[in-house]
Amino acid sequence: KAGVTQTPRYLIKTRGQQVTLSCSPISGHRSVSWYQQTPGQGLQFLFEYFSETQRNKGNFPGRFSGRQFSNSRSEMNVSTLELGDSALYLCASSLEVGAREKLFFGSGTQLSVL
Amino acid sequence: AQSVTQLGSHVSVSEGALVLLRCNYSSSVPPYLFWYVQYPNQGLQLLLKYTTGATLVKGINGFEAEFKKSETSFHLTKPSAHMSDAAEYFCAVSGSGGYQKVTFGTGTKLQVIP
Numbered sequence: 289k290a291g292v293t294q295t296p297r298y299l300i301k302t303r304g305q306q307v308t309l310s311c312s313p314i315s316g317h318r319s320v321s322w323y324q325q326t327p328g329q330g331l332q333f334l335f336e337y338f339s340e341t342q343r344n345k346g347n348f349p350g351r352f353s354g355r356q357f358s359n360s361r362s363e364m365n366v367s368t369l370e371l372g373d374s375a376l377y378l379c380a381s382s383l384e385v386g387a388r389e390k391l392f393f394g395s396g397t398q399l400s401v402l
Numbered sequence: 403a404q405s406v407t408q409l410g411s412h413v414s415v416s417e418g419a420l421v422l423l424r425c426n427y428s429s430s431v432p433p434y435l436f437w438y439v440q441y442p443n444q445g446l447q448l449l450l451k452y453t454t455g456a457t458l459v460k461g462i463n464g465f466e467a468e469f470k471k472s473e474t475s476f477h478l479t480k481p482s483a484h485m486s487d488a489a490e491y492f493c494a495v496s497g498s499g500g501y502q503k504v505t506f507g508t509g510t511k512l513q514v515i516p
Contacts, residue, residue: 292445323506328411330492330508331446344503378445388434388453388496391504393445 289315292381292394300400306367309397313360313381319343320362321391322354325376334377337362338385366399374401404429404495408507416515421465421480423510425493428474435476436494436504437467446492452476463487488514 293312301307313320321344322334333346337356354364360381366373376396382389409424427433434453438446450461457469463486467478476493493507 321504328508331506333503333505336503346503380445388451390448390451391438391446393438393447395443395445 292379292392294377294379294394294397296397297395298398298400300402301369302402303369303371305369306365307369307399308363308365309377309379309399311362311364311379311381311394313362313379314392317381317383317392318360319382319385319389320356320360321380321382322362322364323378323380324348325378325396326374331378334364336385343385369401371401374399404431404433404497404502404505406493406495406505406507408491408493408510410510411508412511412513414513414515415483417485418482421478421483421487421512423478423491423493423512425467425476425478425507426474427476427493427495429495429497431497434496434502435467435469436496437461437465437476437478438492438494438506440490440492440509442489449478449491483512483514485514485516488512 319338321336323331336344340356351367356362378396380391380393405428407426436451437449440446450459452469460466496502496504
């Protein structure tokens with residue numbers, strides 16, 4: 289069974305641009321969560337989607353948005369990029385939404401904003 | 403709201419020595435607690451989790467953790483460190499029930515010295 293797939297693996301953008309990251313969950317998983325990982329900050333929760341609906345949202349500005357498609361694949365978008373958006377963006381999938389569910393993580397997309 | 407504090411961003415142990423990674427949590431509701439491990443250039447993978455029941459939880463690769471409500475702690479231990487244990491470890495907490503997001507700590511990098 290294929291794991292969580294995130295594309296692209298690396299991205300380099302300049303300030304002011306926008307970017308779209310993609311996440312394909314494990315087959316059969318219906319919940320997708322997104323996290324931003326930076327050194328010293330750990331993982332910061334962005335949002336969680338289940339059945340194409342956003343179920344939870346973290347404390348990020350509106351420049352960060354996401355969506356989930358009917359096949360459970362998810363995308364997140366960051367508009368008007370800032371230098372501080374440079375980070376590893378991790379996607380995680382789980383069978384269902386819920387606190388006790390095991391999260392399966394992808395390898396992430398490393399975003400560099402110049 | 404839930405939060406976790408991981409004491410020590412870097413921990414070094416000798417091969418064969420005891421591994422102890424500390425995690426304290428804060429939660430307004432009964433918590434679910436997790437430990438995840440991240441190897442270089444990879445996503446996170448679940449080591450173990452506590453939801454309900456037995457407070458001593460055994461995970462993969464010989465790791466275990468004990469939920470101590472009175473101390474609000476969930477420390478991760480392994481009796482004998484192996485070189486392959488070198489990685490970054492994240493403690494996480496979630497409130498039980500409903501659409502509860504998983505909140506991660508800032509991580510502890512474990513170095514194993516031969």
